[in-house]
Amino acid sequence: MTTATTKPNLDQPDAFYADLLTAHEGLTKEESDAFNARLILLMANQIGDRKVLNQLLEAAGSK
Amino acid sequence: MTKLFEVPLYPYKRSADQDAPTPIRHPVVVIGAGPVGLAMAIDLAQADIPVVVLDENDKVSVGSRAICFSKRTLEIFDRLGCGDEMVNKGVVWNVGKVFFGDRQVYDFNLLPEEGHKRPAFINLQQYYCELYLVERIRALQAEGKPIEIRGGNKVVNLVEQEDHTIVTIETVDGAYNLDAEWLIACDGAASPARRLLDKDFVGRVFEDNFLITDVIMKADFPTERWFWFDPPFNKDQSALLHKQPDGVWRIDLQLGWDIDKEEEKKPENVIPRLKQMLGDDVEFDLEWVSIYTFQCRRMETFRHGRVIFAGDSAHQVSPFGARGANSGFQDVDNLGWKLKLVLTGEAPETLLDSYVFERELGADENILQSSRSTDFITPKSEISRIFRDAVLDLSEHYEFARPLVNSGRLSVPSVYDGSPLNGPDVDTLPVFTRPGSPIVDAPLGNSWLLETLEGDFVLLGIGVDVPDGVELQGVTVKGITVPKAEINPFLQARYLNEADQAVYLIRPDQHVAARWTEFDMDNIETAMNIVLGKGGQGQ
Numbered sequence A: 001m002t003t004a005t006t007k008p009n010l011d012q013p014d015a016f017y018a019d020l021l022t023a024h025e026g027l028t029k030e031e032s033d034a035f036n037a038r039l040i041l042l043m044a045n046q047i048g049d050r051k052v053l054n055q056l057l058e059a060a061g062s063k
Numbered sequence B: 001m002t003k004l005f006e007v008p009l010y011p012y013k014r015s016a017d018q019d020a021p022t023p024i025r026h027p028v029v030v031i032g033a034g035p036v037g038l039a040m041a042i043d044l045a046q047a048d049i050p051v052v053v054l055d056e057n058d059k060v061s062v063g064s065r066a067i068c069f070s071k072r073t074l075e076i077f078d079r080l081g082c083g084d085e086m087v088n089k090g091v092v093w094n095v096g097k098v099f100f101g102d103r104q105v106y107d108f109n110l111l112p113e114e115g116h117k118r119p120a121f122i123n124l125q126q127y128y129c130e131l132y133l134v135e136r137i138r139a140l141q142a143e144g145k146p147i148e149i150r151g152g153n154k155v156v157n158l159v160e161q162e163d164h165t166i167v168t169i170e171t172v173d174g175a176y177n178l179d180a181e182w183l184i185a186c187d188g189a190a191s192p193a194r195r196l197l198d199k200d201f202v203g204r205v206f207e208d209n210f211l212i213t214d215v216i217m218k219a220d221f222p223t224e225r226w227f228w229f230d231p232p233f234n235k236d237q238s239a240l241l242h243k244q245p246d247g248v249w250r251i252d253l254q255l256g257w258d259i260d261k262e263e264e265k266k267p268e269n270v271i272p273r274l275k276q277m278l279g280d281d282v283e284f285d286l287e288w289v290s291i292y293t294f295q296c297r298r299m300e301t302f303r304h305g306r307v308i309f310a311g312d313s314a315h316q317v318s319p320f321g322a323r324g325a326n327s328g329f330q331d332v333d334n335l336g337w338k339l340k341l342v343l344t345g346e347a348p349e350t351l352l353d354s355y356v357f358e359r360e361l362g363a364d365e366n367i368l369q370s371s372r373s374t375d376f377i378t379p380k381s382e383i384s385r386i387f388r389d390a391v392l393d394l395s396e397h398y399e400f401a402r403p404l405v406n407s408g409r410l411s412v413p414s415v416y417d418g419s420p421l422n423g424p425d426v427d428t429l430p431v432f433t434r435p436g437s438p439i440v441d442a443p444l445g446n447s448w449l450l451e452t453l454e455g456d457f458v459l460l461g462i463g464v465d466v467p468d469g470v471e472l473q474g475v476t477v478k479g480i481t482v483p484k485a486e487i488n489p490f491l492q493a494r495y496l497n498e499a500d501q502a503v504y505l506i507r508p509d510q511h512v513a514a515r516w517t518e519f520d521m522d523n524i525e526t527a528m529n530i531v532l533g534k535g536g537q538g539q
């Protein structure tokens, strides 16, 4: 994979979304921010490819 | 005990120049006998270019100051004839520990990469470095090389003329003038030369203060590098503990910008902090305490006619990554051979423009790296702190996060991509030895590649015969042939990749000028033209 996909790619989107919210449950705003940062870094490492990461950074910026 | 930095090494002596009726003309005058000025003078004198070094002082620098000397610097010292002295005295360390807040998050062991003569770096007090450079100057003088170092000679005025600079020097015997055909200002971050010529020192990317202490431990203490992010004894800042020779440990505490320097330096304020760092039961003496203030910036251009700036006078960076003195030695390495060729008439003056191009590129790279380290160490916004802390937290459990931890990236030599001196390349050969790159060392016979090159122009034939020595464009080029049978895996990986032969044209500063897979004298002649700054099309 050398291009970021913005087409649906998630296995069970509703379930993932619920998991994401569950993971944040009971966290303060500060803890949630830290959690998100760790998650972004882990995901970035999973992706690895800088070209893809740059496309994702751009996609996130143009909401 | 008298400390090394209390002994006059080159005390003032009256020079015959001071009694001359008219100013004596010198081909090269260097202002400043700091590490950069001393190295500069050695490089030129080795090439038989007469050089005079002026310094207002007569001793090595006080306190440890720059302590980490990189592999490339050691290789340059080898070329300057004092590598062994540095390495024999220096300390090599491999184990590092990283702390975040009040806990250790991980440790690492830097296993040295094989197939290099020199280690990745050594720790050595700057005063030892300067001492060995001065000793090397003494040895050159004994051989009759044209090099002179004048202590107690303070430069107080400069007047630029068309083909020289009038240098006014103050001594205890009064003032005198010299005419310098070329003036190299290695007079440090506060550079009086820069001020006298009214040149800029812009950038100011960021500024910071460090409390720097040399500590003598009374008992054994591990030879490791410890780095703290946001420790309890230095909230929101960093701290570093490093081993130096003679049982001296170096401690750097980052202080930020708005501080009371005199207050911070008082032993009653320093000692409790150090106790918190080292543990209450560790006994130590303070050898030296200082505050190092810097701004991250560089001159807009490093050459003004016949005045050339090198070292801290031209650029200043944070101590993260040890890029101060190390980059100064790369300036020297780059400038020495060019100035020599210009002085002997073998190359046009425009060759010096490539010093400006290449070393400004180096300075920009250092400032960029320095800025990135600083952004990590002292986050400038809430979100950047959140990410920084996330990296450190993750690094405790997951290896992937450790390369993101930035406590300074150790100085590595610049690759002069896009330099006007670069000739043709073959892109199937290894990328890290492309034109503009420093030669990567490798074993060669019973010796080392870099040792074999010395400081000459070299035509290196790997798996292909090249002539032993040729005159090209009026300059002598040494030929080195490595027969097919002698190509070891290091040479193969670093110079050939899949290819079975290659020809490299190498500059006197041991950077690659051009490379081919075939030997062709016409191509080499053209590349030589380019590398001498005589025009022609660079790549």
Ligand SMILES: Cc1cc2nc3c(=O)[nH]c(=O)nc-3n(C[C@H](O)[C@H](O)[C@H](O)COP(=O)(O)OP(=O)(O)OC[C@H]3O[C@@H](n4cnc5c(N)ncnc54)[C@H](O)[C@@H]3O)c2cc1C
Pocket (backbone or CB within 6 Å): B031, B032, B033, B034, B035, B036, B037, B054, B055, B056, B057, B061, B064, B065, B066, B067, B068, B126, B153, B154, B155, B156, B186, B187, B188, B189, B192, B212, B290, B291, B292, B310, B311, B312, B313, B319, B321, B322, B323, B324, B325, B326, B328
């Ligand atoms: C307290 C301190 C701590 C430091 N810590 C680190 C560190 O941890 N890591 C790191 O990489 N770097 C560090 N540095 C920076 C490092 O010391 C410099 O990068 C290095 O010394 C630069 O060498 P230089 O030869 O360019 O200049 P300098 O070493 O500053 O030498 C300049 C020379 O010019 C002479 N001079 C000045 N004015 C005149 C004049 N008018 N006439 C004649 N001579 C003159 C001075 O006497 C001096 O000898 C530190 C610097 C200081 C001050």
